[in-house]
Amino acid sequence: MSRRALNAAVMTIAIAAGVGGAAVRVPRAQEAGQTVADRVYSDAQAARGAGVYDIACAGCHRADLGGNTGPALRDQRFAQQFAGKDLKSLFTRIATTMPRNAPASLGDNAYLDVVAYMLKENGFPSGSADLMADALDTIRVLPGRPKPPPPVGDFSYVELVGCVSADSRNGSIGSTRWMLTRASDPAPATTSSATTPSGKALGTQTVYLVDAMAYAPQQHNGQKVYVRGLLLRVPGEQRMTISAMEMLSQTCSD
Numbered sequence: 468m469s470r471r472a473l474n475a476a477v478m479t480i481a482i483a484a485g486v487g488g489a490a491v492r493v494p495r496a497q498e499a500g501q502t503v504a505d506r507v508y509s510d511a512q513a514a515r516g517a518g519v520y521d522i523a524c525a526g527c528h529r530a531d532l533g534g535n536t537g538p539a540l541r542d543q544r545f546a547q548q549f550a551g552k553d554l555k556s557l558f559t560r561i562a563t564t565m566p567r568n569a570p571a572s573l574g575d576n577a578y579l580d581v582v583a584y585m586l587k588e589n590g591f592p593s594g595s596a597d598l599m600a601d602a603l604d605t606i607r608v609l610p611g612r613p614k615p616p617p618p619v620g621d622f623s624y625v626e627l628v629g630c631v632s633a634d635s636r637n638g639s640i641g642s643t644r645w646m647l648t649r650a651s652d653p654a655p656a657t658t659s660s661a662t663t664p665s666g667k668a669l670g671t672q673t674v675y676l677v678d679a680m681a682y683a684p685q686q687h688n689g690q691k692v693y694v695r696g697l698l699l700r701v702p703g704e705q706r707m708t709i710s711a712m713e714m715l716s717q718t719c720s721d
Contacts, residue, residue: 500605500607501602501605501606501607502606502607502608502609503554503586503589503591503606503607503608503609504591504592504609504612505594505606506592506593506594506595507554507586507591507594507598507602507606508582508583508586508587508593508594508597508598509583509593509594509595509596509597509598510587510593511597512579512580512583512584512597512598513580513583513584513586513587513593514584515577515580515583515584516577516579516580516581516582516583516584516585516587517584519573519577519580519581519584520581520584520585523565523566523573523577523581524537524565524566524581527566527567528540531588532585532588532589537567540585540588541585541588541589541611542589542611545585545589545610545611546610546611548560549608550608550609550610551607551608552607552608553603553604553605553606553607553608554582554598554602554603554604554606554607554608555603555604556608557582557585557608558578558579558582558600558603561578561581561582562575562578575600579597579598579599579600582598583597583598586598589611589612590611590612590613591609591611591612617655619653619654619655619698620698620700621698621699621700622697622698622699623653623655623697623698624655624656624695624696624697624698625653625654625655625656625695625696625697625698625707626653626654626655626656626693626694626695627647627650627651627652627653627654627667627670627672627674627693627694627707628647628650628651628667628668628669628691628692628693628694628715629647629648629649629650629651629669629670629672629674629691629692629694630647630648630649630650630669630689630690630691630692630719631645631646631647631684631687631688631689631690631692631719632645632646632647632648632688632689633645633646633684633685633688634646634675644675645675645676645679645680645684646673646674646675646676647672647673647674647676647692647694647707648673649669649670649671649672649719650669650670650671650672650673650674651667651668651669651670651672652670652672653672653674653698653705653707656695667693669691669719672705673704673705674694674705674706674707675704675705675706675707676694676706676707676709677699677706677707677708677709678708678709679709681709682709682712687712687714689718689719690714690715690716690717690718690719691714691715691716691718691719691720692712692713692714692715693711693712693713693715694707694709694711694712694713695709695710695711695712696708696709696710696711697710
């Protein structure tokens with residue numbers, strides 16, 4: 468995206484929000500000794516920042532801030548780079564170097580909004596007022612806090628473990644339905660987890676595998692497996708599409 472197009476897109480977001488210019492021009496008193504855990508930004512500001520980030524930053528740092536051609540902006544990388552410093556160091560870093568093809572081109576308001584979005588995505592709570600430029604050097608950065616997992620519902624992207632089993636009774640004529648028996652409760656799938664798949668315990672759920680044939684289920688019959696995919700709930704049963712399947716044990720036992 469050209470610098471002119473990038474600036475135009477960011478300006479559109481600010482105008483649509485109706486308050487994009489307030490963050491820098493209206494000073495506000497800030498208590499010394501605050502941290503990023505003290506509700507130093509607003510939800511509206513983080514929402515504006517999400518729009519700017521999506522246009523100017525996600526291509527290098529990924530939509531989930533997990534890092535791609537650019538470094539991750541959350542979790543351990545966030546802590547290593549910024550924890551213990553004042554928030555101005557974070558603002559200055561992104562305001563002078565980002566986006567890569569047009570550094571320092573978005574304007575202070577947009578960069579403040581992006582900082583607010585980064586704080587939100589790193590698990591820090593919002594408050595009632597926008598983050599202001601004159602407060603940046605009075606606010607200390609802390610390591611990111613895990614965000615609470617989203618609730619599991621229909622069409623949730625989940626992970627679980629279970630025992631691969633065949634159920635010929637419920638298939639169409641001449642076919643076999645494959646399912647997970649003794650499956651664990653579906654949990655939100657994450658890119659990083661403190662619990663390894665092999666350490667997940669079996670449970671009491673039954674989950675039918677919609678596209679199991681692509682994963683040669685007959686070779687896994689009776690095995691304990693880890694499955695990640697989309698949860699589909701219909702009356703009387705749970706179904707799941709598969710995006711990943713990993714054999715954990717040749718036998719289905721803990």
